[in-house]
Amino acid sequence: xxxxPETTIPADAVLFETLLRVGDSALILGxxxxxxCGHAPTLEEDIALANVALxxxxxxxxxxxxxxxxxxAGRDADALAFRRDAGGFRNLLLAEQPNRDFAVxxxxxxxxxxxxxxxxxxxxxxxxxxVAEIAAKAQKEVAxxxxxxxxxxxxxxxxxxxxHARMQAxxxxxxxxxxxxxxxxxxDAAAAEAGIAPDPAAxxxxxxxxxxxxLAEATLTLPDTARFRSGGRSGxxxxxxxxxxxxxxxxxxxxPDARW
Amino acid sequence: MYAQMVTSEGGKARDEMxxxxxxxxxxxxxxxxxxxxxxxxxxxxxxxxxxxxQHAHSEVVGQLPEGNWITRAPTxxxxxxxxxxxxxxxxxxxxxxxxxxxxxxxxxELTGMLLAGKMKYSSIFNYPTLTWADIGAVGWLVDxxxxxxxxxxxxxxxxxxxxxxxxxxxxxxxxxxxxxxxMMTMARGTPDQKAMAQDALNRFWYPxxxxxxxxxxxxxxxxxxxxxxxxxxxxxxxxxxxxxQTVPQAxxxxxxxxxxxxxxxxxxxxxxxxQPDWSEFYEVLKGNGPCNAxxxxxxxxxxxxxxxxxxxxxxxxxxxAAAHAAE
Numbered sequence: 001x002x003x004x005p006e007t008t009i010p011a012d013a014v015l016f017e018t019l020l021r022v023g024d025s026a027l028i029l030g031x032x033x034x035x036x037c038g039h040a041p042t043l044e045e046d047i048a049l050a051n052v053a054l055x056x057x058x059x060x061x062x063x064x065x066x067x068x069x070x071x072x073a074g075r076d077a078d079a080l081a082f083r084r085d086a087g088g089f090r091n092l093l094l095a096e097q098p099n100r101d102f103a104v105x106x107x108x109x110x111x112x113x114x115x116x117x118x119x120x121x122x123x124x125x126x127x128x129x130x131v132a133e134i135a136a137k138a139q140k141e142v143a144x145x146x147x148x149x150x151x152x153x154x155x156x157x158x159x160x161x162x163x164h165a166r167m168q169a170x171x172x173x174x175x176x177x178x179x180x181x182x183x184x185x186x187x188d189a190a191a192a193e194a195g196i197a198p199d200p201a202a203x204x205x206x207x208x209x210x211x212x213x214x215l216a217e218a219t220l221t222l223p224d225t226a227r228f229r230s231g232g233r234s235g236x237x238x239x240x241x242x243x244x245x246x247x248x249x250x251x252x253x254x255x256p257d258a259r260w
Numbered sequence: 261m262y263a264q265m266v267t268s269e270g271g272k273a274r275d276e277m278x279x280x281x282x283x284x285x286x287x288x289x290x291x292x293x294x295x296x297x298x299x300x301x302x303x304x305x306x307x308x309x310x311x312x313x314q315h316a317h318s319e320v321v322g323q324l325p326e327g328n329w330i331t332r333a334p335t336x337x338x339x340x341x342x343x344x345x346x347x348x349x350x351x352x353x354x355x356x357x358x359x360x361x362x363x364x365x366x367x368x369e370l371t372g373m374l375l376a377g378k379m380k381y382s383s384i385f386n387y388p389t390l391t392w393a394d395i396g397a398v399g400w401l402v403d404x405x406x407x408x409x410x411x412x413x414x415x416x417x418x419x420x421x422x423x424x425x426x427x428x429x430x431x432x433x434x435x436x437x438x439x440x441x442x443m444m445t446m447a448r449g450t451p452d453q454k455a456m457a458q459d460a461l462n463r464f465w466y467p468x469x470x471x472x473x474x475x476x477x478x479x480x481x482x483x484x485x486x487x488x489x490x491x492x493x494x495x496x497x498x499x500x501x502x503x504x505q506t507v508p509q510a511x512x513x514x515x516x517x518x519x520x521x522x523x524x525x526x527x528x529x530x531x532x533x534x535q536p537d538w539s540e541f542y543e544v545l546k547g548n549g550p551c552n553a554x555x556x557x558x559x560x561x562x563x564x565x566x567x568x569x570x571x572x573x574x575x576x577x578x579x580x581a582a583a584h585a586a587e
Contacts, residue, residue: 027336031331034330034331034339034343035330035331037323037327037330037343037346038320038323038324038327038346038350038558038562039327039558039561039562039565040562040566041562041563041565041566041567041569041570042566042569042570043320043350043353043354043357043367044354045566045569046323046347046350047347047350047351047354050343050344050346050347050350051347053343054340054343054344054347057336057339057340057343058340060336061336061337061340064336077336078335078336081336082334082335101565102565102566102569152573154576155572155573155576155577156569156572156573156576158576158579159571159572159573159574159575159576160568160571160572160575162568162571162572163568163569163571163572163573163575164572166568247331247332248331248332250332251332251333251334251392252334252335255450255452255453257450258334258449258450258452258453259445259449260334260335260338260392260445260449
């Protein structure tokens with residue numbers, strides 16, 4: 001755990017930042033998943049992907065709505081989603097990784113879901129009842145997301161030689177982004193201290209145990225590359241996020257006076 | 261209307277029918293439902309496969325023009341509503357393929373025919389969605405036209421099709437309301453938004469009228485489908501009903517229907533209106549519409565790129581089954 005900051009971060013700022021982190025990850029991953037609409041490998045997957053995207057965007061609406069309320073600056077969830085530039089986003093880098101093929105999409109989902117489930121379990125016992133309430137609702141949805149992504153990782157990892165190779169390549173590609181969720185900063189430390197959110201590092205053993213067990217059943221090999229990529233917490237993202245936002249925010253940016 | 265110009269076959273005059281065929285027609289005339297295991301004439305089965313298959317394909321291809329705006333939906337709420345709507349369309353595709361399967365044709369076979377260009381989907385989905393107002397227009401007009409056709413199909417003679425329609429109609433009426441809600445917001449919004457709403461109506465009006473298909477009052481195929489209660493109303497009846505329903509809705513929005521010939525006809529108790537350009541309709545059916553190539557490419561790509569996923573999951577299921585059997 002990093003050293004506590006010398007000056008105390010105001011409680012509302014800690015809560016606001018914590019809500020953006022969890023809300024932005026849900027929003028950006030939900031957006032990515034929604035890009036599949038109409039292009040999935042089977043009709044059942046079209047339906048399931050839309051479902052996951054809907055859940056995540058619904059959760060983002062709640063998290064960002066609460067964040068805006070805490071901020072008290074006259075913004076709402078839409079203003080936070082559609083009027084911030086990339087540097088203002090606090091999502092995990094894993095969430096913004098482009099879909100590429102179905103293997104990357106499924107692997108990204110699994111690695112995220114396994115963290116998300118742990119994170120929400122921690123948020124569900126938050127000292128802030130508003131946080132706990134949203135987390136409890138999201139937990140039910142994410143339990144299903146994790147069940148689905150696990151099943152797909154196992155099925156495709158232990159499927160044909162091609163599906164195995166694609167899943168292994170996806171895992172290798174995404175592995176460097178899997179350390180970030182567990183490396184907290186001063187804000188996370190303050191949030192943990194206040195009992196608002198779990199300590200990020202404390203979520204890692206549960207995540208690792210689950211991921212290792214599922215990947216073993218999927219006959220996939222854990223990459224030996226470092227899990228070093230990070231930047232989401234401080235708004236330093238990859239190039240792809242700017243393009244995603246350019247698309248997502250187009251109408252609100254082009255017609256700033258309009259109501260939709 | 262998601263099934264257009266479905267050809268029926270095997271229609272016969274009563275005195276040419278076999279005793280089985282006559283008994284079958286009597287059941288339909290009495291308003292009985294035909295179920296999958298019941299005897300049915302081959303023509304009835306084939307015509308239904310064509311119609312339900314075309315309807316299913318339309319739902320699946322229909323995801324694309326609306327999916328085009330999911331990533332650009334202007335608010336979180338609109339994005340969720342649109343996602344839910346497009347998800348419903350995929351679900352409708354699923355019920356309809358399942359209904360077709362009860363007639364002895366698999367979903368993969370039907371998909372193969374769609375991708376090979378041997379089966380059609382509704383002409384409407386070959387038109388582009390160029391602005392957010394088009395998403396409103398699609399819900400209002402396209403789903404509105406679909407409901408016109410699908411409400412009577414809840415009484416169609418084939419049980420699985422009729423039951424699928426009951427559920428589909430409930431969802432479609434929600435879709436139409438969401439489309440109208442977008443149009444209302446746009447029509448009462450900024451001048452730019454109002455212009456987008458009018459432009460969307462201008463572009464989708466005639467393609468929506470085409471959804472009902474050309475006049476079929478003299479069509480033998482339609483007569484046979486109506487005798488079998490696979491088709492309940494003529495194309496012209498449904499089109500008239502659609503126009504009469506939509507004109508006051510457009511007026512309420514303060515938008516103008518792009519038809520100088522539109523006028524209330526007291527005598528017939530309905531509107532007179534201009535026919536769409538049917539030569540355009542036939543070109544779109546032939547594959548020459550604004551988005552035919554893109555829609556088919558997207559579906560072919562999804563199918564081909566997804567092959568390894570389907571094969572992988574099948575291979576895994578087989579391994580599991582083998583391991584289970586060995587235990």
